[in-house]
Amino acid sequence: MCKHCPAVKYILSDFIAASMAWLLFNWLRFTVFAVYAGASSFSDYLSYPWVIAGQFIIPLFWLFLHFLSGYYNKVYAKSRLSEFFTTLLTVLIGVVCIFFGLVLDDIPRNFRVYYQLFFGLFALQFICTYVPRLLITQCNLQKIRKRLLERNILIIGAGAKALRMADSLYHLGYSIYGFISEAPAFAVAVPESRVLGSVADIPLVMSGGKVDEIVLAADTDDNKSLLSILYSLYRYKCPVKVMADRLNMLQKVKIRTIRGIPLVDVTDNNFSQVEKNIKLFLDKLFSMVALIVLSPLFAWIAWRVKSGSQGPVFFHQERIGFMGEPFMMYKFRTMYTDAEASGPLLASEDDERITPFGRVMRKYRLDELPQFWNVLRGDMSLVGPRPERKYYIDQIVKRAPYYYLLHNVRPGITSLGMVKYGYAGNVDQMIERLEYDILYYENMSLALDLTILIYTVNTVVTGKGI
Secondary structure: OOOOOOOHHHHHHHHHHHHHHHHHHHHHHHHHOHHHOOOOOHHHHHOOHHHHHHHHHHHHHHHHHHHHOOOOOOOOOOOHHHHHHHHHHHHHHHHHHHHHHOHHHOOOOOOHHHHHHHHHHHHHHHHHHHHHHHHHHHHHHHHHHOOOOOOEEEEEOOOHHHHHHHHHHHHOOOEEEEEEEOOOOOOOOOOHHHEEEEHHHHHHHHOOOOOOEEEEOOOOOOHHHHHHHHHHHHHHOOOEEEEHHHHHHOOOOEEOOEOOEOEEEOOOOOOOHHHHHHHHHHHHHHHHHHHHHOHHHHHHHHHHHHHHOOOOOEEEEEEEOHHHOEEEEEEEOOEOOOOOOOOOOOOOOOOOOEOHHHHHHHHOOHHHOOHHHHHHHOOOEEEOOOOEOHHHHHHHHHHOHHHHHHHHOOOEEEOHHHHHOOOOOOHHHHHHHHHHHHHHHHOOOHHHHHHHHHHHHHHHHHOOOO
């Protein structure tokens, strides 16, 4: 399996399965319906234009539905039980859509034909989809057991607890990259050759890029010390997990078991894989529509910006986004061109650097509209924590290191912090607004996103920006 595209086998399997299931279903339609409607033979029936088109369109529909289900998000070490129910539910939804969208157009000899077609399509689609999936998953699990597919895990801790954790993970097929000792005061139970250093050496260890996951299995009971270590791990762009017995030091978290081992994934959020993909799809769709529909408004704003002051229409600036990756964020220019000649500076309510029309745009948040392009590119989302510059992030994390958690989601055009707090004029205010962003992170849902969008529309209409 390709390391950089691990879902390829599943995608190809699902496409072929959908093609086969639809071909067999067309044979079923021919035998119970089409043969009585004038089709002389099955090959003649397959030559109908709408049948040929369906043979290509229907498999693409199934791939889209499987994408929305989140099935392709995580392909390693799948649970065969969850795979069964995910496939069953997705197939049921897809069959209902196809049946009511296409099959009901057929005029049957009697209504029992509908039952034959519905359950026939369901059985064909489920069997053709699930059996190859199960075989691929089983093959992957065997490769993991044989250590042909490995996930490198770095364990923070070198005591008895870390050793037991390493032993459990190793027997499940995981590769133990090494151990990090907590402090000289704690006993080291693992072989000295496996200890890669102390907590201070973690940046050097992680710089090699060979660690896939981090497990915090320290022996200390000092929650303050554990949290300090935990916060320092958020920056490494990989899952960070702690033992479930440490739940007393955490708040809103989800337990993600590694095949029976109770570990809490503290870098995950409340979004299910289904919600993540639906959110991504709606982001792309809505931003594309917005860029087209609002193009006349874009042209008018561009003319006002250009005629109001010298300089470019658009302002671009590097921000830190999803998984800590930098990207170029676009806005309509609201300041004079030499606004940051003396270095980075946050805008304030009475900022003299803001142009007259720029003040109007900020009041109604019109300067943010070009970020629909960032959403379409995948840099941002409609709703999410606002992205900041590295210059300010470096200052924030010194006082609030949990800020790194926000890099686990795409930043947004609007956020709970923006609608509840507004613009921040200094680092202190940015940290205050951060509490809203963390609240959003802990309670992410499509319903909350919709609520924030409604608040944002109210902010734009009433002009409650600065």
